[in-house]
Amino acid sequence: MAKETDGNGTPVPQRLLAAATRLFAEQGYDRTSVQEIVEAAGVTKGALYHYFGSKEDLLQEVYARVLRLQQERLDAFANAEAPIEQRLRDAAADVVVTTIDNLDDASIFFRSMHHLSPEKNKQVRGERRRYHERFRALVEEGQRSGVFSTATPADLIVDYHFGSVHHLSTWYRPDGPLTPQEVADHLADLLLRALRP
Amino acid sequence: MAKETDGNGTPVPQRLLAAATRLFAEQGYDRTSVQEIVEAAGVTKGALYHYFGSKEDLLQEVYARVLRLQQERLDAFANAEAPIEQRLRDAAADVVVTTIDNLDDASIFFRSMHHLSPEKNKQVRGERRRYHERFRALVEEGQRSGVFSTATPADLIVDYHFGSVHHLSTWYRPDGPLTPQEVADHLADLLLRALRP
DNA sequence: CACGACATACCGACTGGTTAGTCTGCCCGT
DNA sequence: ACGGGCAGACTAACCAGTCGGTATGTCGTG
Numbered sequence: 001m002a003k004e005t006d007g008n009g010t011p012v013p014q015r016l017l018a019a020a021t022r023l024f025a026e027q028g029y030d031r032t033s034v035q036e037i038v039e040a041a042g043v044t045k046g047a048l049y050h051y052f053g054s055k056e057d058l059l060q061e062v063y064a065r066v067l068r069l070q071q072e073r074l075d076a077f078a079n080a081e082a083p084i085e086q087r088l089r090d091a092a093a094d095v096v097v098t099t100i101d102n103l104d105d106a107s108i109f110f111r112s113m114h115h116l117s118p119e120k121n122k123q124v125r126g127e128r129r130r131y132h133e134r135f136r137a138l139v140e141e142g143q144r145s146g147v148f149s150t151a152t153p154a155d156l157i158v159d160y161h162f163g164s165v166h167h168l169s170t171w172y173r174p175d176g177p178l179t180p181q182e183v184a185d186h187l188a189d190l191l192l193r194a195l196r197p
Numbered sequence: 198m199a200k201e202t203d204g205n206g207t208p209v210p211q212r213l214l215a216a217a218t219r220l221f222a223e224q225g226y227d228r229t230s231v232q233e234i235v236e237a238a239g240v241t242k243g244a245l246y247h248y249f250g251s252k253e254d255l256l257q258e259v260y261a262r263v264l265r266l267q268q269e270r271l272d273a274f275a276n277a278e279a280p281i282e283q284r285l286r287d288a289a290a291d292v293v294v295t296t297i298d299n300l301d302d303a304s305i306f307f308r309s310m311h312h313l314s315p316e317k318n319k320q321v322r323g324e325r326r327r328y329h330e331r332f333r334a335l336v337e338e339g340q341r342s343g344v345f346s347t348a349t350p351a352d353l354i355v356d357y358h359f360g361s362v363h364h365l366s367t368w369y370r371p372d373g374p375l376t377p378q379e380v381a382d383h384l385a386d387l388l389l390r391a392l393r394p
Numbered sequence: 395c396a397c398g399a400c401a402t403a404c405c406g407a408c409t410g411g412t413t414a415g416t417c418t419g420c421c422c423g424t
Numbered sequence: 425a426c427g428g429g430c431a432g433a434c435t436a437a438c439c440a441g442t443c444g445g446t447a448t449g450t451c452g453t454g
Contacts, residue, residue, distance in 0.1 A: 028227070028311060030227035030228065033439060033440085034439075034440060034441080035438095035439075043404075045442090047403075047404050049440095050404065054441080114308075151386065151390075153383070156375075156380070157387070159364060159368050160361045163360040163362070164360035165360070166360060166363065167356060167364070183353070186353050187357060190349060193346070193348075194390045194391040209430085230414085231413075231414060232412095232413080242432075243417095246414095251414080252415090398451105401449085401451100402448085404446085405444105406444105406445095407442105407444100408443085410439105410440100410442105411439090412438085412439085413438080413439100414435105416433105416435080416436105417434080418433095418434100421428105421431100422427105422428100423429105424426090
């Protein structure tokens with residue numbers, strides 16, 4: 001009986017992170033006070049500053065979690081044994097599904113990145129670039145082997161697709177007509193269709 | 198000699214709006230203090246609150262300007278005398294060029310919309326929807342006449358394209374290798390290629 | 395096994411600083 | 425002499441982070 005103080009079974013740091021994620025997504029980083037976060041997590045400021053160095057650290061932790069997850073999944077799909085069209089399609093569809101599954105994290109990611117201090121921002125951008133480059137390598141591989149059109153630079157292709165992923169948090173509603181998988185299939189299909197020679 | 202107090206020739210309200218636009222884009226809405234805005238415009242708070250009701254009104258005015266401009270241009274291209282592929286391509290490319298030309302407004306638009314109060318937010322969303330629907334009508338027209346594939350719902354097509362427009366403020370750099378027109382041509386081309394039957 | 399020393403986990407009042415918006419009044423053109 | 429245009433001091437509220445304090449557990453030692 002040392003890890004949780006009240007009825008809730010999950011440990012305090014994770015409760016804080018979950019509360020912060022929800023509140024940052026709902027109200028934005030600047031409009032969420034530390035007081036609100038600790039109240040939502042059922043603790044006090046003492047607990048938060050015991051586990052985290054600052055409010056900003058909380059935000060960075062949200063990013064780190066998302067980036068780790070997406071990079072792992074991309075690597076898995078990209079390195080699979082399959083023709084390039086299949087690998088790109090799978091990777092493109094997967095990032096859509098996982099983004100919808102973590103829509104809170106996604107809106108925080110795209111809306112609040114500029115709230116990070118320059119150093120942390122640089123770090124996050126660096127990991128983001130790794131992701132971008134792995135994806136671009138897939139496009140280039142297909143272009144070299146003649147499966148994809150070379151009419152458009154690979155960089156632009158990647159930004160085109162991630163624009164639509166980025167945009168999901170603006171328009172996708174879980175109670176809408178399309179399931180996450182259907183949206184993912186459509187968006188991956190659009191990408192592959194645009195790449196036909 | 199009643200309209201401007203110092204050496205700057207432009208009237209005070211426009212100076213305030215310009216300063217606010219730049220600062221909101223650079224630092225975000227919440228992180229920009231009213232004090233900074235008035236200093237950048239070379240006036241004081243008295244002047245700002247003489248012309249605007251609140252800090253939020255400034256933000257809304259930025260939106261209103263952008264929305265008016267883009268809606269006008271879309272209507273012009275959409276109602277032109279040309280085959281549907283041409284009209285859609287022109288409209289899709291134009292929104293890219295004007296977004297890049299007003300990249301500050303664009304980043305504010307997409308990053309700070311949720312800072313508006315519910316009523317103003319609803320109003321902006323309404324005008325946004327009008328734009329979306331006019332664009333969607335173009336896609337549907339092409340689908341009905343068999344020029345565009347019907348594999349993807351028109352709504353999704355529109356969100357796909359505007360995702361990439363939205364995303365521009367994240368990656369486009371004026372000192373990069375591509376001119377605004379080149380980016381616009383590429384993105385419009387990708388859209389049209391994805392729509393090939 | 396008893397006991398003190400130290401560590402971990404957390405509480406909550408407090409501080410120093412910032413901010414949006416107000417208000418009184420001056421200045422100047424008409 | 426009147427009113428639009430604006431200055432700038434002021435206020436009331438808020439907020440991130442600090443700090444001294446408490447409770448509970450762990451570990452080494454005689």
